Amino acid sequence: MDNIYFIIISIVVALMAFLFAGWLYLWVKKQPSSNEKIARVGELIRRGANTFLRKEYVVLAKFTLVVAVLIVVFLPTPIWKGDVLENIIMALAYIFGTIFSAFAGKIGIQIATIANVKTAEAAQKGIRPSFLSGFRGGAVMGMAVVGASLLGVSLIFIITDQTSALLGFSFGASSLALFAKAGGGIFTKTADISADLVGKVELGIPEDDPRNPAVIADNVGDNVGDVAGMGADLFDSNVASMAAALVIASTLGGGKHIGTVFCFAAIGLLASIIGVAGARMGKKDDPTAALNMSTYVTTGIYAALTALATYLFEFNWRIWGAAIVGLLVGVIIGIVTDYFTNDNKKPVQNAAESSEKGPAFTILSGVSYGFLSVLPAMVGIAVSALAAYKLCEPLGAGYGMFGISIAAVGMLSIVGMIISNDAYGPIVDNARGLAEMGELGEEVLDITDSLDSAGNTVKAITKGFSIGAAGLTVIALLGAFISEVNIIAEEHGKELISGFDVTNPIVFFGLLVGAAIPAVFSALLMLGVNRNAQRMVAEIHRQFDEIEGLKEGIEGVDPEYDKCIEIATEGSIKELIPAGLFAIFMTLVVGFVGGVQAIGGFLVGNIVSGLFLALFMSNSGGLWDNSKKYVESGHHGGKGSVAHKSAVVGDTVGDPFKDTAGPSINTQITVVSLVASIFAALFTLYSLF
Numbered sequence: 001m002d003n004i005y006f007i008i009i010s011i012v013v014a015l016m017a018f019l020f021a022g023w024l025y026l027w028v029k030k031q032p033s034s035n036e037k038i039a040r041v042g043e044l045i046r047r048g049a050n051t052f053l054r055k056e057y058v059v060l061a062k063f064t065l066v067v068a069v070l071i072v073v074f075l076p077t078p079i080w081k082g083d084v085l086e087n088i089i090m091a092l093a094y095i096f097g098t099i100f101s102a103f104a105g106k107i108g109i110q111i112a113t114i115a116n117v118k119t120a121e122a123a124q125k126g127i128r129p130s131f132l133s134g135f136r137g138g139a140v141m142g143m144a145v146v147g148a149s150l151l152g153v154s155l156i157f158i159i160t161d162q163t164s165a166l167l168g169f170s171f172g173a174s175s176l177a178l179f180a181k182a183g184g185g186i187f188t189k190t191a192d193i194s195a196d197l198v199g200k201v202e203l204g205i206p207e208d209d210p211r212n213p214a215v216i217a218d219n220v221g222d223n224v225g226d227v228a229g230m231g232a233d234l235f236d237s238n239v240a241s242m243a244a245a246l247v248i249a250s251t252l253g254g255g256k257h258i259g260t261v262f263c264f265a266a267i268g269l270l271a272s273i274i275g276v277a278g279a280r281m282g283k284k285d286d287p288t289a290a291l292n293m294s295t296y297v298t299t300g301i302y303a304a305l306t307a308l309a310t311y312l313f314e315f316n317w318r319i320w321g322a323a324i325v326g327l328l329v330g331v332i333i334g335i336v337t338d339y340f341t342n343d344n345k346k347p348v349q350n351a352a353e354s355s356e357k358g359p360a361f362t363i364l365s366g367v368s369y370g371f372l373s374v375l376p377a378m379v380g381i382a383v384s385a386l387a388a389y390k391l392c393e394p395l396g397a398g399y400g401m402f403g404i405s406i407a408a409v410g411m412l413s414i415v416g417m418i419i420s421n422d423a424y425g426p427i428v429d430n431a432r433g434l435a436e437m438g439e440l441g442e443e444v445l446d447i448t449d450s451l452d453s454a455g456n457t458v459k460a461i462t463k464g465f466s467i468g469a470a471g472l473t474v475i476a477l478l479g480a481f482i483s484e485v486n487i488i489a490e491e492h493g494k495e496l497i498s499g500f501d502v503t504n505p506i507v508f509f510g511l512l513v514g515a516a517i518p519a520v521f522s523a524l525l526m527l528g529v530n531r532n533a534q535r536m537v538a539e540i541h542r543q544f545d546e547i548e549g550l551k552e553g554i555e556g557v558d559p560e561y562d563k564c565i566e567i568a569t570e571g572s573i574k575e576l577i578p579a580g581l582f583a584i585f586m587t588l589v590v591g592f593v594g595g596v597q598a599i600g601g602f603l604v605g606n607i608v609s610g611l612f613l614a615l616f617m618s619n620s621g622g623l624w625d626n627s628k629k630y631v632e633s634g635h636h637g638g639k640g641s642v643a644h645k646s647a648v649v650g651d652t653v654g655d656p657f658k659d660t661a662g663p664s665i666n667t668q669i670t671v672v673s674l675v676a677s678i679f680a681a682l683f684t685l686y687s688l689f
Contacts, residue, residue: 003259014266015147017143024143028114041219042116045113045430046114048569055573068095071091075678089162098173099172101177106228107231115136123447137423146419149235154262167674177667180228183572185661186571187217187571189660190568191568197533197648197652209436217536219433234462238412240670241473264413272414275417276294291421299414323407326408326411333376336377337619338457343630348627355644377615404472421461425456449632469666477673480677481603481680497600513586514605518613519609522664525656543560584672588679606673611666611669620657625651628650
């Protein structure tokens with residue numbers, strides 16, 4: 001079968017995903033909602049989320065326009081030396097990528113701010129209908145994001161047939177995701193930290209008490225950070241993995257390998273559609289088990305259907321094996337993350353117990369378990385890369401890196417289900433807040449607490465999964481960078497490269513600089529959260545001091561919620577730009593100083609350091625979050641106890657770890673890898689060394 005047919009099949013499956021997302025959207029929207037108070041608060045959340053997204057996208061549109069002009073002038077080669085048409089095509093592909101990524105975020109916000117209200121009210125009927133409303137709300141985003149990524153890559157490839165255009169599309173998706181994830185992360189943790197510190201620690205009031213001026217901003221933050229930001233992040237990862245695989249496949253002569261990439265990606269989305277459609281809660285009414293089972297079912301369907309496709313279309317079984325290796329390691333990373341962040345497991349329970357002795361022990365426990373959690377995930381990524389490389393290496397020169405790229409495609413094949421699970425988390429988190437503010441009673445709060453705890457766990461699993469997928473993707477992008485460099489080197493009579501020798505001082509220079517970037521990037525984001533949270537804490541204090549009757553909860557006295565939303569919005573937009581520009585700027589500096597050898601070292605250092613920090617921060621933050629939930633459920637003294645106050649402090653430290661810096665790092669390493677590939681020609685021709 002010709003490759004064109006596999007591309008057409010991919011487009012058809014993407015359109016099926018959009019139709020299914022539309023059906024899910026209508027199903028969620030039709031669920032009953034009659035509580036006026038919940039509807040009013042839900043409208044405040046929806047309005048705040050859309051206001052933030054609109055302001056953020058205006059800033060990012062200006063950034064996109066500037067970068068597009070620079071691409072036209074300089075990339076892939078300067079217009080005075082190259083083909084102007086190729087530069088224009090890359091610029092258009094870049095803009096196309098940013099638009100699709102922005103669309104993914106907007107769709108997520110649209111459904112999440114409806115599903116949260118429906119999920120809260122459905123909890124009055126029981127845990128099963130409430131779970132289904134939350135999960136299907138999240139699945140709208142899952143289907144739309146993966147459908148958009150598959151459709152975008154297919155259209156770019158079929159229209160241009162240029163690898164530079166694919167890299168441009170992927171860079172557009174990645175650059176917007178980098179800023180969207182950073183901005184959303186700063187917003188959500190500004191509000192979350194401020195609300196917890198003043199509400200829980202200082203005043204001892206409940207988490208979602210409507211007297212707290214930051215409580216609506218906190219719920220808005222769940223949407224702009226964990227829905228819009230994470231959706232853009234996983235959209236970027238999926239696009240980048242396909243782009244890397246297609247670039248390497250093209251250097252191998254294209255042929256059936258291009259068809260394999262599109263076929264496996266389309267089957268992944270199809271398996272996710274089937275998995276979402278069949279997702280139900282079991283007899284034990286365990287939401288975590290239901291979410292995990294849906295993932296395992298989707299994984300099994302994908303493995304079976306890709307094996308069938310390999311047999312029918314005579315794909316290479318070694319390439320299929322590489323995809324399955326990536327898929328299985330993704331599941332293993334999820335299991336490891338679950339162990340270190342699930343409140344049914346020992347690490348979380350031990351951290352909660354240590355909180356009885358004060359916040360210092362809470363912090364020490366979280367840091368220690370966070371470090372321990374890194375080893376199995378890093379080993380898993382390393383083993384999958386090595387196994388995929390060795391599986392495909394016998395096929396010929398260049399096939400080892402192609403095997404790694406296919407492993408990344410395999411790991412991300414079920415990303416439709418992964419995003420559905422991830423978006424479920426902030427939806428049920430919001431639902432829990434709405435249930436408390438709507439005074440729906442303790443039974444409903446118990447149900448939404450159970451759903452929220454499962455949401456915290458699957459959010460942590462999603463972050464671990466996305467970080468692992470980014471690891472394989474950027475290794476594949478390193479192969480794509482080598483391919484792009486060798487094309488340029490061959491055209492200009494320069495020496496071809498096959499790898500990077502770390503004993504070479506230029507390579508080692510790049511490696512050391514690259515290893516430092518994730519730490520500085522994380523620091524800039526967390527300092528942004530710190531500064532913004534201090535401004536919001538001051539505003540909360542002002543309102544409690546100046547608004548008479550607010551602290552006492554006198555009926556008819558409401559806080560000025562918009563003030564806190566405005567602080568979070570303005571501050572996050574101000575703080576998101578420096579961190580992203582820093583990572584891109586340092587890549588360019590290293591490239592123009594040391595050339596492709598320095599960039600090779602830079603990428604290796606950035607990948608290893610970035611994966612380590614991302615996994616550590618994501619898992620330790622998830623552990624602290626669920627330790628707090630575990631104490632709040634009645635263990636070790638429950639709410640108001642010493643253990644509870646210590647656990648809140650731990651959660652406050654963990655918030656920017658797991659929701660701002662940690663998940664943003666995997667986008668950062670993808671962005672700099674794409675920058676390296678896009679600037680390969682300039683680094684080859686114009687460097688000091």
